[in-house]
Amino acid sequence: MKGIEKSFDRNQVLHGVDFTLKKGSIHALLGENGTGKTTLMNILGGVLPRDGGRVFIHGEEITITSPHMAAEQGIAFIHQELTLVNDMNIYENLFLGCEIKHGIVVGRKEMAKKAAEILSLMQVNLSPHTMVRDLNASYKQVVEIARALMKNARVIIMDEPTASLTDVEIEHIFTIMRSLKEKGVSFIFISHKLNEVIEICDAYTVMRDGRVVASGSIDNSGQEKISENDLAKHMVGKELSYDDLYVQRELGGVLLETKNLSRENEFHDINLTLHKGEILGVTGLLGDGRSELFATIFGCNPKYGGKILLNGKEVKIHSTRKAHRLGISYVPRNRKENGIVKDLSVSHNMSLPILEKLRNFLFISRKKERQSNEYYVNALNIKVSDINNSILSLSGGNQQKAVLAKALGSLPQIIILDNPTQGVDVGAKLEIYSILMELSKQGVSVVVLSSEAQEILRVCDRIYVMCEGEIRRELSRSEATEEKIMVLATGGTLSDETQTA
Numbered sequence: 001m002k003g004i005e006k007s008f009d010r011n012q013v014l015h016g017v018d019f020t021l022k023k024g025s026i027h028a029l030l031g032e033n034g035t036g037k038t039t040l041m042n043i044l045g046g047v048l049p050r051d052g053g054r055v056f057i058h059g060e061e062i063t064i065t066s067p068h069m070a071a072e073q074g075i076a077f078i079h080q081e082l083t084l085v086n087d088m089n090i091y092e093n094l095f096l097g098c099e100i101k102h103g104i105v106v107g108r109k110e111m112a113k114k115a116a117e118i119l120s121l122m123q124v125n126l127s128p129h130t131m132v133r134d135l136n137a138s139y140k141q142v143v144e145i146a147r148a149l150m151k152n153a154r155v156i157i158m159d160e161p162t163a164s165l166t167d168v169e170i171e172h173i174f175t176i177m178r179s180l181k182e183k184g185v186s187f188i189f190i191s192h193k194l195n196e197v198i199e200i201c202d203a204y205t206v207m208r209d210g211r212v213v214a215s216g217s218i219d220n221s222g223q224e225k226i227s228e229n230d231l232a233k234h235m236v237g238k239e240l241s242y243d244d245l246y247v248q249r250e251l252g253g254v255l256l257e258t259k260n261l262s263r264e265n266e267f268h269d270i271n272l273t274l275h276k277g278e279i280l281g282v283t284g285l286l287g288d289g290r291s292e293l294f295a296t297i298f299g300c301n302p303k304y305g306g307k308i309l310l311n312g313k314e315v316k317i318h319s320t321r322k323a324h325r326l327g328i329s330y331v332p333r334n335r336k337e338n339g340i341v342k343d344l345s346v347s348h349n350m351s352l353p354i355l356e357k358l359r360n361f362l363f364i365s366r367k368k369e370r371q372s373n374e375y376y377v378n379a380l381n382i383k384v385s386d387i388n389n390s391i392l393s394l395s396g397g398n399q400q401k402a403v404l405a406k407a408l409g410s411l412p413q414i415i416i417l418d419n420p421t422q423g424v425d426v427g428a429k430l431e432i433y434s435i436l437m438e439l440s441k442q443g444v445s446v447v448v449l450s451s452e453a454q455e456i457l458r459v460c461d462r463i464y465v466m467c468e469g470e471i472r473r474e475l476s477r478s479e480a481t482e483e484k485i486m487v488l489a490t491g492g493t494l495s496d497e498t499q500t501a
């Protein structure tokens, strides 16, 4: 891609971007939130028209004005939200819209055979007759890749492909990517997880404010391999350090407590405590029950067994409205489905939980609304050209910051954050952690749910590791390590437990 230009109204997003992808390589496209990565790839994938610049494949200029034309050129874009139909099987999904037909008869056997060939090319042991709803998240990604290959894709663009996958699932996808790379398929890998970039990518391009600021090979041909820190420095333009982030504090008494909290098939006999001003981490593998547990504490699931106590008194939290009234706020795991209201502006999304506070008699005070929103736009450094534009006009990471702002706006005494830094760049992650630390100093209790052990270890005072719906063990900050968390999360036992036993 050469000299790519793109503006949205008067906001110029791409300023003459050059991007080169080699055959059979996995190339990381990196940069802070809102820097133009998805926009650049939307242009390559024919989703958006460009204002200027040219695109070449094997040195030959090509025209792409629609996803269909991109597919004809062998370019496939796998978006963050997968587009499979759960109620169809794998081969039906692969051939959706391009079914093999003989007259009016659909060639089911042929389609299943072709699908089986593609899956075996990817060395995946899956029957093409498996229903998509029965697949786990990584196999769904696999089917998306298979669909790209079916269309003879030579270039596969993956936008944050590992955001909702477990470590084991991520390794599974990486193995498939490596084997396809050997066969000459190239990948563009957009990600904020720099450890994964170092592990899987051969080359990188870093963008800042719509321009390329660095590019090169990850391995550096025999010289020292580029580090996560080097990449982060290119992205934010300065050294990032987590050293001064965590501050030891005097915590208050127990604010929230659960006694044998249970929900069928989700979690059971949960006895936990949360202190005033504490940052509590809850971790495990995807499907360990933590999201369901805290969604219940926030009133999303009215039927539960056991007790929830606030300040030592039992409270029945059968609705989210009740949770709000008790001073609990919540950032849900899946931003697109549960975090944002797609039809509303950035401003109205942020104001939703605080409409009562913004009221002047019968009306919403636009002045109060603007003041509150401006405060959080600045505090969280949300990149937005006009706060009255649709929330969808924000980049993924900035949408996530807006969801956080929404949760903070109600000035809660407890804030529950499920996967709070999904899609958020390294610099912004540090800003968000610092905000959590500040809140805790002011006495707010914070619960961070995350499967990223690093995230949990950076900010949390205390950690619960969950496995298969139960709390496997509580770890203090000083004893917790990534290894211990992984052992417990996968159902293992620590050496001190075996000794006691």
Ligand SMILES: Nc1ncnc2c1ncn2[C@@H]1O[C@H](COP(=O)(O)OP(=O)(O)OP(=O)(O)O)[C@@H](O)[C@H]1O
Residues within 6 Å of the ligand: 008, 013, 031, 032, 033, 034, 035, 036, 037, 038, 039, 040, 383, 384, 385, 392, 393, 394, 395, 396, 397, 398, 423
């Ligand atoms: N449809 C649109 N209308 C208006 N502005 C848009 C639109 N799509 C993107 N933008 C703006 O373009 C800029 C770049 O967005 P883009 O999604 O490309 O960023 P990104 O680098 O992919 O960020 P992230 O890492 O957060 O996903 C952002 O400021 C965003 O607000």
